[in-house]
Structure formats: C-alpha cells, structure tokens
Amino acid sequence: MIKIDPTSFIPLYEQVQTGLRREIALGALKPGATLPSIRDLATALLINPNTVARAYGDLERDGLITTRKGRGCFVSEDSGTMPERDKIKRLDGLFEAAIQDARKAGADPSEIRRVFEDRLRSVFAEHGKRRTS
Amino acid sequence: MIKIDPTSFIPLYEQVQTGLRREIALGALKPGATLPSIRDLATALLINPNTVARAYGDLERDGLITTRKGRGCFVSEDSGTMPERDKIKRLDGLFEAAIQDARKAGADPSEIRRVFEDRLRSVFAEHGKRRTS
C-alpha cells in the first residue's frame, strides 16, 4: 500500500492523494476496484480519517474515483480509459523536461515555481478570488 | 507602474515582486536605475511598506536589485548581463508550452500544479523538513 512521511513538509492529504493517483495510474488499482475505506486507510497510515476523506474528495472532484455513501469508494470505470493515465504520464514528461532545463540554467525552485505559477495563471486566466471587499 | 489585485489569492508581496521582475526583465527598469522608495511604492499601491520591503528583499536575495541603506534600491548592474533576463524568458517559454499542452490534454490547473510540484520535488530532491518529532 502507499506510504507517507509524517515528517515531510508536504501535507498528509497530498501525500495520500499522490500515492493513490500513482497506484491508479500504474494500474495497481484497476477501474471498478474498491478503495480501502476512509477509516481503514486512516488507521493503517496512522492519520485522521478526515485527512483521508479530504484526499478522497479531491480525487473524486477530479473524476478519478467515485464515492457512494454507505458503500465505499471505487476507482472510476473510465479512469483507465487511458486518456487520464496517459495524460498524467505525458504531463510528467513535459514538466520534468522543463524543470531540468530550468535547473541547468541555474534557477532555484522558488524561481521556477514563480515562473510556473505566472504562466499557469496567464494560460487559465480568471480563477479563484478571495476577500470580497 | 506595476499594478496589483488586492482581491487575488496571490500574496501582495508576490504580486509586487512579479511586477518588478517583469519590468526589469523587459528593460523598463534598466541596470542602475533607482527603484521607487519602499514607502512611495507602498503608498502608490495602497499597501503596507513592509509588504513592499519583503518584495524588495526577495529581489535582492536573488541578486536582481541592490539596496543601500539610507540611499535607496537600485537595479543591479549585472541584471542586464542577460543570463538572468534570458533565463527568465526561456523558462517562461518552456512552461508556457508545457502548460498549453496540458490544458489541451484537458488537465485543470490543480492537476497541472500537482504534477509540476511532484516533478519539482523529485528534480530538486532533499529540501526542507518540518515537525522535528
């Protein structure tokens, strides 16, 4: 099963998410498969059920899993339609290349992140706002 | 002069930073030029001087500007030595391409960000930890 590092600065729910994404992408969790229940996984990972619930919620929002109250959570049938899986693999490649280039150019992570976030915003223009004032 | 969006979820100091980086990269602020004083810029942008100070501090840490107590802040002489400027332009291009591809593939921003952060971490492996326990 997936593993998490409680001493990492990466939020637990993200670690859980990433782990599951990987298992789904790699086919270890096939379409239709039942995911471990929120409580079970939480117990196994020694974290709070809500933390797992959040990870599951994000995965559902992304269409990777579906959830049925009282029944459980299941890997989406179309999660293996490949577009998703291939997409992630391709994205991985794209960014790996860009980041490697950036590093070679002498850029540090925060600098790279800044450039990335800038581009992301300009490409997707118009997103979340806060502070209604 | 640069503009900021106080309703954005992006921190003010980052917006200031990004704006100045752009002006420097594009040559609107040439090497040796005097930047607006911290207080002046803060007043103009209707934000707290400390917020501008933080942005300036980050820029200095990155060698883009130099600061002389009591005198003011100046664009570094070597900020136009091109490595920095070209680097940013190249990075911009790299990520713009990757992000455009990702968008075309149907990925949403959070998904793209996730892939990016994953790759960033793996490329730069070994960084900050927290929670000494």
Next chain:
DNA sequence: ATTACTGTATTAATAATATAATACAGTATT
C-alpha cells in the same frame, strides 16, 4: 543639528491552512 528623506528590525494582528475530534447520515446484513 535639524529636517526629510532612505532602508531595517521587532513585534503584533490577521488570515489561511492542515489536522483532528466528534457527531451525523446512508447502506446492508442479520
């Protein structure tokens, strides 16, 4: 030395985020 500017440092208030405790609600089996 006074004035009027510079940037800097300390500390406090606020907002955002991550995690947890706990109670709620649905489903299935008996």
Next chain:
DNA sequence: AATACTGTATTATATTATTAATACAGTAAT
C-alpha cells in the same frame, strides 16, 4: 430494528503565512 460497517458535515485546534503598526538606523542636504 439492531448492528456494523460506509461516507459526510461541523467544529475546534495548531501551525504557518501574510500583512500591518511601530520604532529604529543610515544618508544627505540645509
């Protein structure tokens, strides 16, 4: 309907990040 599982919602707490208030210190001109 009772039990024992599911996921969900509400609320509280701790931590971190962001912004602000304020006092400090350097430079230069008068």
